[in-house]
Amino acid sequence: MHKLIPFIILFWSFTMQLQAKKLKAGPYRAVLILDEVSAKELPFNFELYFENKKPIITIRNGEEKIRVDEIQVNKDSLFIRMPVFDTEFRCKVKGNMWEGLWINHYRKTNTTIPFKAYFNQSHRFEVTEVQTSTSVEGKWEVTFKGTGGSETRAIGVFHHIEQSAFVSGTFLTETGDYRFLDGVLNGNRLQLSCFDGSHAFLFEATLSNKDTLDGVFFSGSHWKERWVGFKNDSAKLRHPEEITFTKKKDSVLYFKYKDTDGKWVSSNDSFLKNKVIIVQLMGSWCPNCMDESRYLKQVYEKHNASGLEIVALAFEKTSDAEKSKAQVLRMKSRLQLPYTVLLTEKTGKDKASEAFPFLNEVSAFPTTLFLDRSHHIVKIHTGFNGPATGAAHDEFVKQTELLIERLLHAP
DSSP states (O other): OTTHHHHHHHHHHHHHHHHHTTSOOEEEEEEEEEETTTTEEEEEEEEEEEETTEEEEEEEETTEEEEEOEEEEETTEEEEEOSSSSEEEEEEEETTEEEEEEEETTOSSSOEEEEEEEETOOOSSOOOSOOOSOOOOEEEEEEEEOGGGOEEEEEEEEEEGGGSSEEEEEEEETTEEOOOEEEEEETTEEEEEEESSSOEEEEEEEEETTTEEEEEEEETTTEEEEEEEEEOTTOOOOOTTSSSOBSSTTOBOOOEEEETTSOEEETTSGGGTTOEEEEEEEOTTOHHHHHHHHHHHHHHHHHGGGTEEEEEEEOOSOOOHHHHHHHHHHHHHHHTOOSEEEEOOOOHHHHHHHHOTTBSOOOSSSEEEEEOTTOBEEEEEESOOOGGGTHHHHHHHHHHHHHHHHHHTOO
16 A cells, blocks of 8 residues: 555646646636626636646735735646635636636525626726816715615725726724725726625725715625715824723733633733733734734734734634634745634624723624733724725824833833
8 A cells, every 4th residue: 555655646636737737837816706797807817827737816905015926737627725714616727718706605595696707808897988187086985875774984095097997095983994905096086996705895986076085895795875975184083092992091901812822821820920912813814904903913023033923812613613723824834923812702793892890891792902911901993994995004103102002111
């Protein structure tokens, strides 16, 4: 049997190489078909290439590039697992086209969306009209209008790439941003999209009088709502440090949860004694949390030797301990997180609020608590303005750095 092992490995490798040859390296235009009746499509772009004969995909959303390397090839079938998030593609290669499904394992209903990808197409949306003086450059005061009369305020920030019809940008909300959006302004029609493995967002709107946008937002195939925007360079949201707060002044934070090795960890443990601590309420399913985790990794590497610790408390999509553990371990490995991540075995903002009854509420993931060396809560930040928000992200980084330096050097 042992003599057969090298042969089996060689045969498997040769078979994989033959199967991979059916895949064509180069640019692809992909679409998620949100509604087959109306032919509503959410487009995104990726490029396929090979590393040591292994297929790799890079998904592009504006400045963002997402590397996807968990790809299995079986004859004419492709199985593509997204990094970090619990979603995947299952499709067949048909000449210059791939066809199949995107499967979102987080959802209990509407778990699949039809998917197609076309080889050697690099556009996202068709540019059908020559760009004129019409522009959406700048800041917009936005309201998303949900069912039942609910409304959510946001700020749209858009930028024309080299003064062309191509537009990048995002929406800032009080619970985080909509990450990297990529699209075009066709005459007076704005189209933006994003696909990162968790978010599948499509924004469409009509521009009128150069200062009013009226459109529809699609989140996958399960949700859509109207949104309106008005040009307003002075638009503001509630400050993220005013949304969640302690009910009692000088509150000391205490927590106790298991880590991914099954060991109990509490805020009273010796490795946290007399340390400045950042406590991150997050989930491996949350794109904004992943953006913040990448940033906190840099913070940890810079300040850990000076007395800073970071502890993430994971509120996963499932209370199943083993599944939560597997998802968090995958996240830690993918992001190479050097700091402690604990499993709460709780789900949702309501359970997070119950876990911290001394707070008025937990309204978003991530919510980040900054503690001094005595573990008093000195600041709570709701949401995270990621790299796609530009100036807002830079300001958060600046203020956080100032706070950490002050806490580390406090007498």
